[in-house]
Amino acid sequence: MATNSQSPTLTTQSLSSLPPTDAKARVSQFMKQLQDEIVHALEKLDGGGKFREDTWERPEGGGGRSRILREGAIFEQAGVNFSEVWGSHLPPSILTQRPEAAGHNFYATGTSLVLHPRNPYVPTVHLNYRYFEAGPVWWFGGGADLTPYYPFVEDVVHFHQTLKQACDIHHPEYYPVFKRWCDEYFYLKHRGETRGVGGLFFDYQDGKGALYRGPYTDSEAAKYSNQLGEIPPRSWEELFAFVQSCGKAFLDAYVPIVERRHKMEYSDRQRHFQLYRRGRYVEFNLVYDRGTIFGLQTNGRTESILMSLPPLVRWEYGYQPEPDSPEAQLYKTFLKPQDWVNWNSSLQT
Amino acid sequence: MATNSQSPTLTTQSLSSLPPTDAKARVSQFMKQLQDEIVHALEKLDGGGKFREDTWERPEGGGGRSRILREGAIFEQAGVNFSEVWGSHLPPSILTQRPEAAGHNFYATGTSLVLHPRNPYVPTVHLNYRYFEAGPVWWFGGGADLTPYYPFVEDVVHFHQTLKQACDIHHPEYYPVFKRWCDEYFYLKHRGETRGVGGLFFDYQDGKGALYRGPYTDSEAAKYSNQLGEIPPRSWEELFAFVQSCGKAFLDAYVPIVERRHKMEYSDRQRHFQLYRRGRYVEFNLVYDRGTIFGLQTNGRTESILMSLPPLVRWEYGYQPEPDSPEAQLYKTFLKPQDWVNWNSSLQT
Numbered sequence: 001m002a003t004n005s006q007s008p009t010l011t012t013q014s015l016s017s018l019p020p021t022d023a024k025a026r027v028s029q030f031m032k033q034l035q036d037e038i039v040h041a042l043e044k045l046d047g048g049g050k051f052r053e054d055t056w057e058r059p060e061g062g063g064g065r066s067r068i069l070r071e072g073a074i075f076e077q078a079g080v081n082f083s084e085v086w087g088s089h090l091p092p093s094i095l096t097q098r099p100e101a102a103g104h105n106f107y108a109t110g111t112s113l114v115l116h117p118r119n120p121y122v123p124t125v126h127l128n129y130r131y132f133e134a135g136p137v138w139w140f141g142g143g144a145d146l147t148p149y150y151p152f153v154e155d156v157v158h159f160h161q162t163l164k165q166a167c168d169i170h171h172p173e174y175y176p177v178f179k180r181w182c183d184e185y186f187y188l189k190h191r192g193e194t195r196g197v198g199g200l201f202f203d204y205q206d207g208k209g210a211l212y213r214g215p216y217t218d219s220e221a222a223k224y225s226n227q228l229g230e231i232p233p234r235s236w237e238e239l240f241a242f243v244q245s246c247g248k249a250f251l252d253a254y255v256p257i258v259e260r261r262h263k264m265e266y267s268d269r270q271r272h273f274q275l276y277r278r279g280r281y282v283e284f285n286l287v288y289d290r291g292t293i294f295g296l297q298t299n300g301r302t303e304s305i306l307m308s309l310p311p312l313v314r315w316e317y318g319y320q321p322e323p324d325s326p327e328a329q330l331y332k333t334f335l336k337p338q339d340w341v342n343w344n345s346s347l348q349t
Numbered sequence: 350m351a352t353n354s355q356s357p358t359l360t361t362q363s364l365s366s367l368p369p370t371d372a373k374a375r376v377s378q379f380m381k382q383l384q385d386e387i388v389h390a391l392e393k394l395d396g397g398g399k400f401r402e403d404t405w406e407r408p409e410g411g412g413g414r415s416r417i418l419r420e421g422a423i424f425e426q427a428g429v430n431f432s433e434v435w436g437s438h439l440p441p442s443i444l445t446q447r448p449e450a451a452g453h454n455f456y457a458t459g460t461s462l463v464l465h466p467r468n469p470y471v472p473t474v475h476l477n478y479r480y481f482e483a484g485p486v487w488w489f490g491g492g493a494d495l496t497p498y499y500p501f502v503e504d505v506v507h508f509h510q511t512l513k514q515a516c517d518i519h520h521p522e523y524y525p526v527f528k529r530w531c532d533e534y535f536y537l538k539h540r541g542e543t544r545g546v547g548g549l550f551f552d553y554q555d556g557k558g559a560l561y562r563g564p565y566t567d568s569e570a571a572k573y574s575n576q577l578g579e580i581p582p583r584s585w586e587e588l589f590a591f592v593q594s595c596g597k598a599f600l601d602a603y604v605p606i607v608e609r610r611h612k613m614e615y616s617d618r619q620r621h622f623q624l625y626r627r628g629r630y631v632e633f634n635l636v637y638d639r640g641t642i643f644g645l646q647t648n649g650r651t652e653s654i655l656m657s658l659p660p661l662v663r664w665e666y667g668y669q670p671e672p673d674s675p676e677a678q679l680y681k682t683f684l685k686p687q688d689w690v691n692w693n694s695s696l697q698t
Contacts (some may be wrong), residue, residue, distance in 0.1 A: 054667065068666050079666065190651045279658070286635035287645070296636070302539045309628070309664040316660065317417050317428065318403065318652050 017207050017235040019138050027131040027240065028084045028109040032065075034129070034247045035082040035111045039067050041251050042080070042115070045258060048073030051080070056301050061086040066304040070311070074262045076118040079307030083300075084109040090134055091297035093290070097204060104135025110142070111247070112291060114281075114308040115254075120274035121264040123148035123155065123196070124281065125254050126308070128291055129247050138236070140243050141203035143178065144250055145186050146257075147196030147281065149274045150326055151334045153343060155257045156197045160340040163200050166249035170242040175341075177212045177229035178202045183337035188284055193335040195284050199253075200246065203290070209233035273327055275314040282309055366556050366584040368487050376480040376589065377433045377458040383478070383596045384431040384460045388416050390600050391429070391464070394607060397422030400429070405650050410435040415653040419660070423611045425467040428656030432649075433458040439483055440646035442639070446553060453484025459491070460596070461640060463630075463657040464603075469623035470613040472497035472504065472545065473630065474603050475657070477640055478596050487585070489592050490552035492527065493599055494535050495606075496545030496630065498623045499675055500683045502692060504606045505546045509689040512549050515598035519591040524690075526561045526578035527551045532686035537633055542684040544633050548602075549595065552639070558582035622676050624663040631658055 020026070039051050049072025057063035064083030069075055086107045089095075095102050110130030117124065129142035146159045160179070167174035182201035187194050212229035234242075285292050285308050295305035321327035369375070388400050398421025406412035413432030418424055435456045438444075444451050459479030466473065478491035495508045509528070516523035531550035536543050561578035583591075634641050634657050644654035670676035 066666075070666065077666070190645045190654075275661075282631060282662075283635060283655075286632060296539045303667050305539075306632075306664065307666055311664055312624075313631075313662045313664075314660060315655065315658040315662075317415075317419065317426070317656055 017237075019133065019236045023138070023236065023240075024107055024109065024131075024133065030240075030244055030247070031084075031109050031111040031129065031131075032082050035065070035067065035080055037248075038111075038113060038127075038251065039080050041255065042069065042075070042078055045255060046072040046074045046078070049075060049078075051078070054304075056304065058085050058299070058301065060088075060299060064301065064304060066301070066307060068307060074117055074119070074122070074258060075115055077116045077307075077311045078113070079115075079304075080111070080113040081304050081307060082109075082111050083304070085298065085300070087298065090132075091294060093293055093297060094132075098134065098137050098139070100137045101134035106132065106134035108132045112308075116278070116310045117258065117262065119262050119264060120149045120266050120270040121261040122258050123151070124278075124310075127247075127250050129243050130291075131243075137206060139204045139206040140239050141205065142243065142246070143182055143185075143199060143201035144246070144253065145182055145196055145199035145201065146254070147277075148334065149277050149330070150270060151197065151330060152261070155260070156334070156340050157343050158256060159197070159199060159253045162249055162253035163246065164341055166245040167200070167242070169245055170238065171231070171234075173229050173231055174202075174242065175200070177231060180229070180337070181212070186284065188280060188288070190287075191280065191283070193280070193331070194337065195280060197334050197340065198337065205231075205234075205239055207234045207236055207239055272314070275310075275312055276316055276319060277330075278310040278313045279315045282313055285309065366586075368482065368585045372487070372585065372589075373456055373458065373480075373482065379589075379593055379596070380433075380458050380460040380478065380480075381431050384414070384416065384429055386597075387460075387462060387476075387600065388429050390604065391418065391424070391427055394604055395421040395423045395427070398424060398427075400427070403653075405653065407434050407648070407650065409437075409648060413650065413653060415650070415656060417656060423466055423468070423471070423607060424464055426465045426656075426660045427462070428464075428653075429460070429462040430653050430656060431458075431460050432653070434647065434649070436647065439481075440643060442642055442646065443481075447483065447486050447488070449486045450483035455481065455483035457481045461657075465627070465659045466607065466611065468611050468613060469498045469615050469619040470610040471607050472500070473627075473659075476596075476599050478592050479640075480592075486555060488553045488555040489588050490554065491592065491595070492531055492534075492548060492550035493595070493602065494531055494545060494548035494550065495603075496626075497683065498626050498679070499619060500546065500679060501610070504609070505683070505689050506692050507605060508546070508548060508602045511598055511602035512595065513690055515594040516549070516591070518594055519587065520580070520583075522578050522580055523551075523591065524549070526580060529578070529686070530561070535633065537629060537637070539636075540629065540632070542629070542680070543686065544629060546683050546689065547686065554580075554583075554588055556583045556585055556588055621663070624659075624661055625665055625668060626679075627659040627662045628664045631662055634658065 043051060049069040051067040051069045053065055053067045055065045062085030064081060067080045069078040088105055090101050090106045108130060110128060112128035114126045115124060124147040127144040132139050164175040178200040179198060182198040183194055185201045186198060209232045292305055321331060392400060398418040400416040400418045402414055402416045404414045411434035413430060416429045418427040437454055439450050439455045457479060459477060461477035463475045464473060473496040476493040481488050513524040527549040531547040532543055534550045535547060558581045641654055670680060
């Protein structure tokens, strides 16, 4: 399993296309719309809670609007952020990946969300899409991933299928490459577990095209090149269209799962396990997550960055699920990379 | 306020003394005894819970014994770890501070604890003392710090006074230097708050002596040298004696506070605030803490490393204490560096 600091791509030397002159305005417009649409749909779905909005300004440049729903009927907490920031220099964690950006002003805009449902049968979900410009370079990044506590295979397959459809319209390699990237990125090395059942993740998509290295080092990758995924060169417009499709697919991927599960009965046992597993979400976000680290390093608004943390969490020393329990099933089957879209239902049990 | 990645010392060029041939055995013996004494005293103090012990081995070399008390009468969770590990290379985070250790085997031993009391009037406390050898270099590090939720000035002064006495036997500069170092180290930059009311912290004490730079850069420090603390060269024996005094002072510093506060009545309001403030403990340990990062980077035993995390935690978006409330008092007076041993009681309110 690759470490999170490794870049899983081998960038080829082709030139990327230039962004249109109104690129920033178009992307930030889309990101705001995405926030609006999702917030509107989630309020309707919840049927109880309302989002509160805080707009904020960043002293160094830019700002955002944070929207949060707390103590809803379905969502114990739902945070949906839009931000658009600029400044004189990107933080070191990004410059090591994009050294061409050094010495240049930067611009970044994006929408992100984390939803923490109350019912342990409803999975937690995360989405983040973002766009950067810095001197000669620009790129898109983001994805969406699902974190169930008591998973149902049909929900997981539905989530992946929906995202795959959004990808396939644009390129057949997007889903297989970005699905594997997600499995590697949302991985808790110190636990030997994926965060959940994955979804999509990609970063530094600058249109130049790339071989997807996966878990291989550069030299291994050259040897196993037939096993690598390949994203061919793409124009700015093609990538933006792809990101828009992914963003718009989110509600279709997630809402039906909530509708199917939110009325299921549960007891203290399930709630207890949910609070325990939420600890892994905290561990991932504070130890590994690029968005969180970028936010804290660039003097972002702490309350908005840490809106991803669950409202109530447990840690328990030495916890082990009982053998053959539903909790053990989560670890055994779901917290590792699986080929969900080709899942054979005969293997489910 | 200095960032945590900065080394707050200016090392002078004098040679350090060599450790005795039985240095490792003597230090690890002391660290084990310290664990035994503290665990014994805490069980007696708690009067209900018992510590459970897990011994563990580290595949790369060494191991430890983790002791944990859960759901006690006073302590919701109390974790006291001893470990002694060795290997072929220190992680990068340490090698940047001690480049002489590169390419050498290392040895590290230490005892650490975090106690999470149930009653919000009883502060959380942390202790960690550790010793390293790697090729030509050796050093001691560690400290102890207090994190109250509803603080009493007399408790804070008592904690600092007791640690100061342990320091003063060995050198008058230890307390002022290591108290300031603690304020800077246990600082949550993204919150603009200290973790609690501090105590002692020091690292890389190799006997060479050092000027304490505090919040100054190298060039500023040269200008303001009259405002710097100075730890003169010390022998290995002198430093070990100092660390032993600090370790042994812990129970005197903390137990009387527990005895005074653990029967105080509290309601949901205090409990609610305690769980919220515990979130800061999680944020510090996962984002900044050297011990946690060292453990996770060296493939340490995750359950033992994360024993410091509280059993139950809340996050709440946009929380602000009510003006002039006891909660506001914590932020206003206690979550910033203060000269506790010279605290003037007329300024308390």
